[in-house]
Amino acid sequence: MKPKQGITNREFKLLIKPQGLDRRSRITTLSDQILQFCKKSKVEFFHLDNATTGLRNIYFYDTPGEDFRRNNIILRVRESRQNIWVDDWCEVTLKCRTGDLQKSHEFDPSPKKTIKSRLRLKEEILRGDTIGTSRAIYSNNAILDAVPIDSLFEKSLASVAKYFPGLMTLPIDKKSPIRIVGGRTNKILEACLPIGNLVFGDGVQAHCEIAIWMKSVGDPIVGxxxxxYRVNDANRGQEKAHRRADKFFKKLQVELEDWLEIGSTKTALVYGKPE
Structure with missing residues (x-):
């Protein structure tokens, strides 16, 4: 079936067991297995042999009572790193993510008009309750690409609402403090390695990557x-290609069953609660 109206991106995600993921040989083994599976499935896979691994810090903000999470809101910060050095600018994303497309639409994450942003309505396809199945959640995103770290947020809901006024419509005490989920020591170090591009049909080419989340270097917690891939007016009607991506995702789970970790999303692990 073709993506629902308004969807701008489709993202297929599988959690991977963390053991050994900080070893390049382990990632090479996984990448090679995916490559062989693509050949068997007759899905073109343009493999990247010499891709550069990107590093960034990731953390989330919420109230002490986790009011954002209770209202299906995620406030995420990504800080790019060059080796040990953190950039002065970070990416900030506010999203409403639920299993109901209409509910994700009801919250407007848009920043103030004077703030440059990217808006995305994503269909995130996750593993279902059993291997070889899937379920979808919907994520209504506003992404700010270059926020100065030194003026990120004060420690109040009002300070965040200066960027995202839609937060003031939520049933949350406007004087609520804001803090990093789990505290500053709960920041995640993410290593992200592009491995190639999958071709499901005309105009439906997916960027494929492996991400590793660590508390510190050498301590993976999940992969x-x-x-x-992007969805636009040109490829929205390519139903055969979209169905092919769906079918590939389900069969890939069977192929990689020994690699798969139980769970829904990486964010759920940070909160310690299912999503």
Whole structure:
């Protein structure tokens, strides 16, 4: 079936067991297995042999009572790193993510008009309750690409609402403090390695990558294999290609069953609660 109206991106995600993921040989083994599976499935896979691994810090903001999470809101910060050095600018994303497309639409994450942003309505396809099945959640995103770290947020809901006024419509005490989920020591170090592009049909080409989340270097807590593609007016009606991506995702789970970790999303692990 073709993506629902308004969807701008489709992202397929599988959590990977963390053991050994900080070893390049382990990632090479996984990448090679995916490549062989693509050949068997007759899905073109343009493999990247010499891709550069990107590093960034990731953390989330919420109230002490986790009011954002209770209202299906995620406030995420990504800080890019060059080796040990953190950039002065970060990416900030506010999203409403639910299993109901209409509910994700009801919250407007848009920043103030004077703030440059990217708006995305994503269909995130996750593993279902059993291997070889899937379920979808919907994520209504506003992404700010270059926020100065030194003026990120004060420690109040009002300070965040200066960027995202839609937060003031939520049933949350406007004087609520805001803090990093789990505290500053709960920041995640993410290593992200592009591994190639999958071709499901005309105009439906997915970028595939492996991400590793660590508390510190050498201490993986989870991995994620993901592939995603943009949806636009040109490819929205390519139903055969979209169905092919869906079918590939389900069969890939069977192929990689020994690699798969139980769970829904990486964010759920940070909160310690299912999503």
């Amino acid at each position: 994620e294999l993901a592939f995603s």
